[in-house]
Amino acid sequence: MKGVLLVNLGSPDSPTPKDVKPYLDEFLMDERVIDVPKLLRNLLVRGIILQTRPKKSAKAYAKIWWDEGSPLVVISERFTAKLRQHTNIPVALGMRYGSMSIQKALQELTGQGVDEVLLVPLYPHYAMSSYETVVVKAMEVQKKHFPNIELTTLPAFYKSPDYIRVLSESIAEGLKDFEYDHILFSYHGIPERHIRKSDPTSYHCKIDGSCCSVNSVAHHTCYRHQVYETTELVKAHLGLPEGKVSTSFQSRLAGDPWLKPYTDYEFERLAKEGKKRLAVVTAAFVSDCLETLEEIAMEGKEQFEEAGGEQYKHIPCLNDSDAWVQVMANWVNEWQQNEVLPV
Numbered sequence: 488m489k490g491v492l493l494v495n496l497g498s499p500d501s502p503t504p505k506d507v508k509p510y511l512d513e514f515l516m517d518e519r520v521i522d523v524p525k526l527l528r529n530l531l532v533r534g535i536i537l538q539t540r541p542k543k544s545a546k547a548y549a550k551i552w553w554d555e556g557s558p559l560v561v562i563s564e565r566f567t568a569k570l571r572q573h574t575n576i577p578v579a580l581g582m583r584y585g586s587m588s589i590q591k592a593l594q595e596l597t598g599q600g601v602d603e604v605l606l607v608p609l610y611p612h613y614a615m616s617s618y619e620t621v622v623v624k625a626m627e628v629q630k631k632h633f634p635n636i637e638l639t640t641l642p643a644f645y646k647s648p649d650y651i652r653v654l655s656e657s658i659a660e661g662l663k664d665f666e667y668d669h670i671l672f673s674y675h676g677i678p679e680r681h682i683r684k685s686d687p688t689s690y691h692c693k694i695d696g697s698c699c700s701v702n703s704v705a706h707h708t709c710y711r712h713q714v715y716e717t718t719e720l721v722k723a724h725l726g727l728p729e730g731k732v733s734t735s736f737q738s739r740l741a742g743d744p745w746l747k748p749y750t751d752y753e754f755e756r757l758a759k760e761g762k763k764r765l766a767v768v769t770a771a772f773v774s775d776c777l778e779t780l781e782e783i784a785m786e787g788k789e790q791f792e793e794a795g796g797e798q799y800k801h802i803p804c805l806n807d808s809d810a811w812v813q814v815m816a817n818w819v820n821e822w823q824q825n826e827v828l829p830v
């Protein structure tokens with residue numbers, strides 16, 4: 488019997504340093520997130536980052552936490568519940584990090600007789616630190632604990648016409664009462680090194696501004712190409728004016744160079760250029776989370792206004808909107824009935 492495994496990133500159990508620390512430990516000790524040799528990773532994460540970051544992150548989480556829990560988890564649960572109503576096969580939700588593990592979710596599915604699983608990493612774009620780590624972890628868990636199930640993975644859906652349509656419609660809805668001077672598409676950043684590491688040709692991705700628009704097999708795994716493509720497709724779908732739309736990258740950690748331009752610098756630049764009314768789209772995420780609700784909706788607003796901006800609007804992610812659930816349900820039903828992955 489077929490079933491669906493949705494996987495998102497995961498959150499700590501509560502917004503306290505006690506719960507944030509083990510969550511960050513699991514997250515940052517992932518070799519696809521901090522990709523340095525294990526000994527160095529141990530030193531960097533446990534010896535340096537985890538000494539101060541849990542307290543700082545817990546404070547940020549406390550600002551956005553809901554009565555029911557972490558927004559990312561609650562929204563993912565609502566999405567899962569709605570998807571169940573639109574499909575006639577079992578659907579389970581797991582998280583890459585934290586207590587809602589992939590193993591528990593697969594247990595839930597196999598307990599209902601499932602032996603053919605569609606794995607859906609809840610990320611539109613491919614990055615080794617998001618999509619790839621979910622796939623690798625799910626395969627490890629499958630091999631070790633569920634050797635009799637078959638896993639099929641939904642590809643990154645960053646340019647799927649269905650996805651672009653619902654994303655565009657939700658952006659149009661968000662812009663309805665907002666006269667903007669500029670729309671910034673702010674995506675989660677990654678270290679530039681990860682782009683080169685994920686390039687199967689080993690020479691295509693030069694991060695020089697042009698490689699991402701020259702057709703290449705490297706684009707299957709190039710996060711930078713994929714996010715720019717999402718921006719361009721939404722721009723075309725909505726007929727957004729040239730010159731009023733740009734792309735940037737948020738949430739970097741100190742250390743190596745990350746993808747540029749950096750979102751916080753862009754807030755300042757745009758305000759100084761006289762863009763008074765700014766809308767921000769966070770399309771690297773399908774559900775709102777710490778990085779959208781705190782970093783963009785709260786901190787970003789302050790940064791933009793401090794630099795001279797006047798009106799600021801964060802456009803919510805797709806979350807559990809009916810239109811987005813329907814798109815996912817169509818993909819699932821296509822796979823269930825016709826063995827076709829429409830993405």
Ligand SMILES: C=CC1=C(C)c2cc3[nH]c(cc4nc(cc5[nH]c(cc1n2)c(C)c5CCC(=O)O)C(CCC(=O)O)=C4C)c(C)c3C=C
Nearest residue numbers: 496497498520544559614616617675677740771776777778
């Ligand atoms: C879009 C997908 C994501 C990519 C790619 C990604 C890369 C990446 N992230 C970190 C470090 C942190 N990210 C944190 C939070 C966080 N990251 C994503 C998504 C991607 N990360 C989400 C959805 C969230 C929010 C989770 C939530 O509970 O709401 C955090 C934790 C918070 C903090 O302390 O800032 C860290 C740390 C790295 C290093 C990285 C690529 C190398």
Ligand SMILES: [Fe+2]
Nearest residue numbers: 675676738778
């Ligand atoms: Fe992140």
Ligand SMILES: [Fe+2]
Nearest residue numbers: 698699709712
């Ligand atoms: Fe590229």
